[in-house]
Amino acid sequence: MSDKQEFEPRIIYILCSWCGSGGGETAAAHHLHYPENVRPYRVNCTGALPTVHIIRPLIEGADGVAISGCHPGDCHYNDGNFRARRRVALVKSILDTLDLEPERVWFRYVAHGEGRRFVDTATEFNDHIKKLGPNPLKTRSDT
Amino acid sequence: MLEGLKINKGAEEAVRDLLRSLLESGRVSGVLALGRTGGGNGGVAYSLFTDPDAFGADGVALPLLPFMPANAGGLLSRLTLKGPLAEPVAVVVKPCELRAFIELVKRNQGSPDNLLLISSTCGGVYPLEVGANDALEERLPGYWEAVKQGELDSDIRPTCRACVHFVPDNADITVALLGEADLDTQCALYLNTEKGSAFIEGLEDLQGTPLLGELEAEPIQRSRDQRAAYREELFAGVEAGLEGLIRTFGRCIGCHACKTVCPICYCSLCYFDSQDCEYRPEVYETELERKGGLRLPPNTIFFQLGRLAHVSVSCVGCGMCTDVCPADIPLSTIFSKVGDSVQALFDYQPGRDVTEEVPLMTFEEEELVQVAT
Structure with missing residues (x-):
């Protein structure tokens, strides 16, 4: 077996406390499973997520960062997810301009009731990162 | 509303006269501009001047010096952070400093009230080390010669050579510098806002004729193209x-x-x-x-x-x-x-x-x- 197939990514899954986390709860209620290497990280609202907290995991050990908040129009605080979308777009644009693999950051809406979508997102993102391979940034000691 | 003024004096002298008479007439209480500190061979820093003599022929103020010891946008924010200035103050800054100030105002870090914003079509500034080594003075003749042709001295900051926003956006008064062939004898002041012309109109000691012509002339366009090309080169x-x-x-x-x-x-x-x-x-x-x-x-x-x-x-x-x-x-x-x-x-x-x-x-x-x- 090649190294790539054995590679188990470390994934941070940032979830808002209303929809994203709710999706996780619904998944749990339905006994749906998602990869164990995906670590949920709960924030109050994706609109309250600082850009540095998207970048920092990629430097300190994560292979990918996924972010899930409420669907457009469903934000508990009305517009947090729209603000988050701009911030994610900003971070991706910076990473893209500097050739630093913007595809290691995902943003996807997951509603409270969408347990299946939550599990699918975690699984799909895990597979996607497995294909990409380990994040070179996290292993460098000279950054 | 006056749209511009052509003054039969060199740009440096005209700007000094403008600032001096703004102070003397009491239309502004102070002027923020570059000036020499500590006498002859001292450094150059932004300062608030209240004495009109600072803008005399031998005064310590150097309003058009191509130098940036600090981004004045940040300084203006610091001056107006806790509230707008109580009395009018004229400021002479580079276009990028003005842009920085606008960005800070948007973030509630300053207030443009009571500020008369004066800027110029910018030919770039020298790096700090040139000023620190007292080499600025000897560069100036070459700098202004290049600016007259609409060219840039190759020793200015690389970022200035790659700057395409060298025409100020929000200035009340714009001093035309870049590509003005008769810079030593004539000065064109563009009054972009009502505020700008209100401050100037009827000012004694500042006699000029109404200005005809456009700021966006051929030398400006040419410089923008050249700088855009250099920008690509730098980015590559x-x-x-x-x-x-x-x-x-x-x-x-x-x-x-x-x-x-x-x-x-x-x-x-x-x-x-x-x-x-x-x-x-x-x-x-x-x-x-x-x-x-x-x-x-x-x-x-x-x-x-x-x-x-x-x-x-x-x-x-x-x-x-x-x-x-x-x-x-x-x-x-x-x-x-x-x-x-x-x-x-x-x-x-x-x-x-x-x-x-x-x-x-x-x-x-x-x-x-x-x-x-």
């Missing part, structure tokens, strides 16, 4: 990719001077200087275990990526960061390059319009659909 030299960035930022000594001089970095406590960026011993141990070593001081790339996330959308490309970097990292080039793509993403131009919201403080419901996977 940025070493992107992880290896390139590690090579570039590997030189970083972690002094954070780039952050200190950046006008857009206005936080009184920077995240990167906060306890959030101090690690407990076990974190260092984990890092060592995982990475097999650790660079100290750590977080060069993280610091710059974080700073890019915070300022790139409003980066005015003044070049202060590159200028102060003791390790010669071309920060301004990297920030301008990333800034261009980020600003294009939000169709935003920093400092263009004070009523335009900073992209990260607003949103559209229908936009950026491609961001969601």
Whole structure:
């Protein structure tokens, strides 16, 4: 077996406390499973997520960062997810301009009731990162 | 409303006369401009002047000096942070400094009330080391000769040579400098706002004829094209990719001077200087275990990526960061390059319009659909 197939990514899954986390709860209620290497990280609202907290995991050990908040129009605080979308777009644009693999950051809406979508997102993102391979940034000691 | 004034004096003299008579007539209580400190061979710094004599022929003020010891946008923010100035003050700043100030005003870090904003079509500024070595004086004749032709001295900041926003956006008064062949004998003042012309109209000692003609003439266009080409050239030299960035930022000594001089970095406590960026011993141990070593001081790339996330959308490309970097990292080039793509993403131009919201403080419901996977 090649190294790539054995590679188990470390994934941070940032979830808002209303929809994203709710999706996780619904998944749990339905006994749906998602990869164990995906670590949920709960924030109050994706609109309250600082850009540095998207970048920092990629430097300190994560292979990918996924972010899930409420669907457009469903934000508990009305517009947090729209603000988050701009911030994610900003971070991706910076990473893209500097050739630093913007595809290691995902943003996807997951509603409270969408347990299946939550599990699918975690699984799909895990597979996607497995294909990409380990994040070179996290292993460098000279950054 | 007066649209402009042509004065039969050299630009330097005309601007000095303008500022002196604004002070003498009491129309402004002070003038913020560059000036010599500590007499003859002292340094150059922005200062608030209240004495009209500072703008006499032998005065200490140097309003048009091509030098930027600090981005005046940040200084203006500092002057007006706690509230607008009580009395009118004229300020003479470069276009990028004005843009920085506008960006800070949008962030509630200053107020343009009671400020008479005077700027010029900019031919760039010299790096700080030129001023520190007292070599500025001898460069000036060559500088102004080049500016008259609409050209740039090759020793000015690289970021100035690559700057395409050298015509001020929000100035009340614009002094035409770049490409003005008769700069030594004539001065054209463009009065862009009612405020600008109100301050000038009927001012004694400042006699001129109404100005005809456009600021956006051929030399301005030509300079913009040349600078845009050089900008591409500079951007092409940025070493992107992880290896390139590690090579570039590997030189970083972690002094954070780039952050200190950046006008857009206005936080009184920077995240990167906060306890959030101090690690407990076990974190260092984990890092060592995982990475097999650790660079100290750590977080060069993280610091710059974080700073890019915070300022790139409003980066005015003044070049202060590159200028102060003791390790010669071309920060301004990297920030301008990333800034261009980020600003294009939000169709935003920093400092263009004070009523335009900073992209990260607003949103559209229908936009950026491609961001969601």
